[in-house]
Amino acid sequence: MAIYIRSPLYDQESIPLPKEVSILSKPFNGTICSNKGDEYSIKNNIIDLLTKEKSYTLAQSTNHWRMTASVYEDLWRVRSLSLLTGEPFPIEKEKEFLVHWVNPQPGKIYLDVGCSTALYARSLIKAEPESIQVAIDFSMAMLEEARMKSEAEQADIYLVRADAREMPFFGKTFDGVVMGGTLNELSDELKVLFECKRVLKDDGIFFVMHLIQSESWYGKVLQNSAEWSGIKFWTVEQSNELFARAGFAVEKQFTKGIVCFSKLLPV
Numbered sequence: 282m283a284i285y286i287r288s289p290l291y292d293q294e295s296i297p298l299p300k301e302v303s304i305l306s307k308p309f310n311g312t313i314c315s316n317k318g319d320e321y322s323i324k325n326n327i328i329d330l331l332t333k334e335k336s337y338t339l340a341q342s343t344n345h346w347r348m349t350a351s352v353y354e355d356l357w358r359v360r361s362l363s364l365l366t367g368e369p370f371p372i373e374k375e376k377e378f379l380v381h382w383v384n385p386q387p388g389k390i391y392l393d394v395g396c397s398t399a400l401y402a403r404s405l406i407k408a409e410p411e412s413i414q415v416a417i418d419f420s421m422a423m424l425e426e427a428r429m430k431s432e433a434e435q436a437d438i439y440l441v442r443a444d445a446r447e448m449p450f451f452g453k454t455f456d457g458v459v460m461g462g463t464l465n466e467l468s469d470e471l472k473v474l475f476e477c478k479r480v481l482k483d484d485g486i487f488f489v490m491h492l493i494q495s496e497s498w499y500g501k502v503l504q505n506s507a508e509w510s511g512i513k514f515w516t517v518e519q520s521n522e523l524f525a526r527a528g529f530a531v532e533k534q535f536t537k538g539i540v541c542f543s544k545l546l547p548v
């Protein structure tokens with residue numbers, strides 16, 4: 282099935298994305314354009330919809346480095362929740378939360394926001410190969426890594442370079458939106474949450490994993506020192522307040538240490 286994106290420049294204009302773009306075993310290069318003539322390149326299946334360079338916080342900048350992208354998942358991400366909770370928390374357990382709470386369905390379409398190596402999109406398509414997965418990030422280095430890992434797993438995913446503050450999608454496009462660890466790193470979290478709400482169908486699911494404020498003194502010291510790089514932490518109550526402001530109600534929530542999983546529904 283072809284999917285439609287919204288032109289980043291003309292928000293009434295739709296651009297079809299051929300299914301072949303998501304078939305990562307077959308390199309796809311070319312351009313797509315809207316009826317207004319604005320063109321976007323697709324290189325090696327990665328659709329580049331970032332129209333202008335952005336300014337980044339230090340934490341965000343590091344995600345644009347090839348070195349970070351190449352070690353991010355294998356060195357950090359697979360053990361990040363064990364390190365952050367202080368207890369064994371294998372990546373398989375996190376994927377179980379994701380897959381059970383999102384419950385991907387054949388033919389339904391899901392968006393991984395701030396995907397990095399597309400761990401969540403890959404997990405969802407593995408659980409339901411007939412689902413359609415779209416993953417966005419503004420780091421080309423991360424998307425290239427996502428492409429390699431997805432192709433190796435034969436996970437056909439649409440990989441899109443775009444800013445989550447201005448998503449190139451029409452309203453009510455997705456049956457599910459997922460966001461793992463990205464909330465803490467966003468420059469404008471409320472704007473991104475509003476975008477997640479806009480692109481989600483009324484009966485859709487929003488799955489978020491994020492880090493909350495630590496209660497221990499050493500955790501507080503670590504988090505305070507991370508804040509200068511652009512990483513933010515909230516209490517569970519503050520997080521839920523943010524979700525509510527963006528139009529989401531908490532359906533389920535699970536916290537362990539500073540890690541919080543939420544299943545949110547649009548209200």
Ligand SMILES: C[S@@+](CC[C@H](N)C(=O)[O-])C[C@H]1O[C@@H](n2cnc3c(N)ncnc32)[C@H](O)[C@@H]1O
Binds near residue numbers: 345417466
């Ligand atoms: C902490 S990583 C999360 C990675 C991934 N979701 C996971 O579970 O492993 C945050 C990612 O969000 C991306 N990001 C941050 N702000 C963004 C924005 N405004 N638009 C698109 N991507 C963004 C960064 O480039 C980075 O790859």
